[in-house]
Amino acid sequence: MQKFIARQPILDRGENVVGYELLFRSADEPFSHIEDADAAASSVISDTMTLYGIHELTDGKRAFINCTRNALVNGRAALMPPDRIVIEVLETVEADSDVLTACRVLKSAGYVIALDDFRNEQHSPLVDLADIIKIDLLATPESETEETLRRYRERGIQFVAEKVETREQFQRSIEQGYSAFQGYFFAKPRIMASNDIPPAKLFYFSILRAVTAPEMDVRKVADNIKHDLGLSYKLLRFLNSAAFGFRNRIRSVRHAVALLGQAEMRKWISLVAIASLGEDKPPVLFETALTRAAFCESLARRLGAQSRQEDYFFLGLLSNIDAILGRPMKSALADLPIAEDVRQALLGTRNSLHDALQAVISYEKAEWEKLATYTSRVRLRDNIFPELFLSSVQWCRRIPFREVINAGSHAPQPAI
CATH class of the missing domain: 3.20.20.450 (EAL domain)
Incomplete structure (x- = not known):
């Protein structure tokens, strides 16, 4: 409509x-x-x-x-x-x-x-x-x-x-x-x-905007999440899954930040927000975003960009946000406060992040000639890609996002 x-x-x-x-x-x-x-x-x-x-x-x-x-x-x-x-x-x-x-x-x-x-x-x-x-x-x-x-x-x-x-x-x-x-x-x-995009998704988009900001306001994000019983339940169920293996049950976003740190929490909240935005779309879209996020983050370490691992993670995670939202990429990114070179890379402007992302996508699609071009630009050997891709896929499979996103929202309100 x-x-x-x-x-x-x-x-x-x-x-x-x-x-x-x-x-x-x-x-x-x-x-x-x-x-x-x-x-x-x-x-x-x-x-x-x-x-x-x-x-x-x-x-x-x-x-x-x-x-x-x-x-x-x-x-x-x-x-x-x-x-x-x-x-x-x-x-x-x-x-x-x-x-x-x-x-x-x-x-x-x-x-x-x-x-x-x-x-x-x-x-x-x-x-x-x-x-x-x-x-x-x-x-x-x-x-x-x-x-x-x-x-x-x-x-x-x-x-x-x-x-x-x-x-x-x-x-x-x-x-x-x-x-x-x-x-x-x-x-x-x-x-x-x-x-049209359903108005209910406004909330998830506002959460995504908050966690992609240069400085995440933990208190504000936690307060916003607690106003949506479904999202808070999904997030805490996600963090308490076997993928994390915490000994004690996490009962609030602030508790999770204390255990994981702000950078890690920023990633996990963004995953749940994007999955919620795309819950009416084919699951493969989110699986692809999640795998690319892990793949790009791994490349950051190989490229000597350890200080920017978070940016590389969001580079992969947002690489198909246009398909998830059903909007042009420029419009989808317009109000997300991501790093400018990440934004430009996602819009197709050639820079080091763009070349890294295209190398990931080329390997994913088995486009070997393109892979050779992009790995040459970022000065990486293409023989490292099979191991990194396999690790990313395995990591993605350990994340119980299907179970969490499909979870009902009739649980008691968790503390935030």
Whole structure:
């Protein structure tokens, strides 16, 4: 099934694009038909993260995302990366204690907060948390607009003029002190389409993003995992399997980190997250990713890149993430904070990691001429590959991922 989303640019005084507002669309039509605002907000958040990728949608600019009360209070807004997002609090959101608490948490986590279609009487309790105020020029009397600008400009808040439809409105808004502008004068919303990925996978993708970050926040990852009974059960069942052979039962992610170390836990959590993302796909896809991960990690040691074994592991693990997610590789990788040379290698740019991965894939496919080419580039003898491949396959077979991923989620909530 195809899903749709629209984006409308937001420009500065020099008419340079500084961001895009992302808008719900139920079909390839110029206007939205929103019957359930919560479902629409949830769809935009989910599709932005799992279908399109923020970078792909916004060309690296900030994405302005409309958030309902539920999106704020239930934590869904916090699944998005704070350095790429502007949280737009909709004009329909009442600034009650739960909303204020949620916005304070988002603010402390580094999110930029905007108040959409600002009207003094309903949004004033949120102004102390706002970085941006958006004003609808067509719906707001100019006298009220000028009062808002006068009252809040000294706080360092930026103002965005919405519904700018003429050059005259644009120039007048500049004179009034607006710093950014949005409306049909610049561009109508552009609709983009993509094949659907179930919204439930947003959570698994957010976990994968967290564990591929340069510095994994163990507390945050553990807290996120415990909110999904199925994933936490799968992970702990996985870690307590015979493949690890721990004498004492592991009862929490933090306990596992203490035993295994952060680098190892990063690997195991990513394995379970990717397997969960691909649980509706043929098992061979995950088996291939797992074998390549072990194979590439082994090559890192042979290449004298012991300090980068983790990067080589993710190089192999993510080598078919496009097939697992059903998205182009560029889009699949857009919001994963992996090392840049790993990203480029996966996108086909020739570097040492690309050549190492292609050597692994060439051996896997019995393409001997290609294997000779790539082993020559990385300065390895191809006669080491049979042993490394066999070891990787055997290691993969010891991992009980089928049993774990298919495990039911009706177990008691484990401690995290």
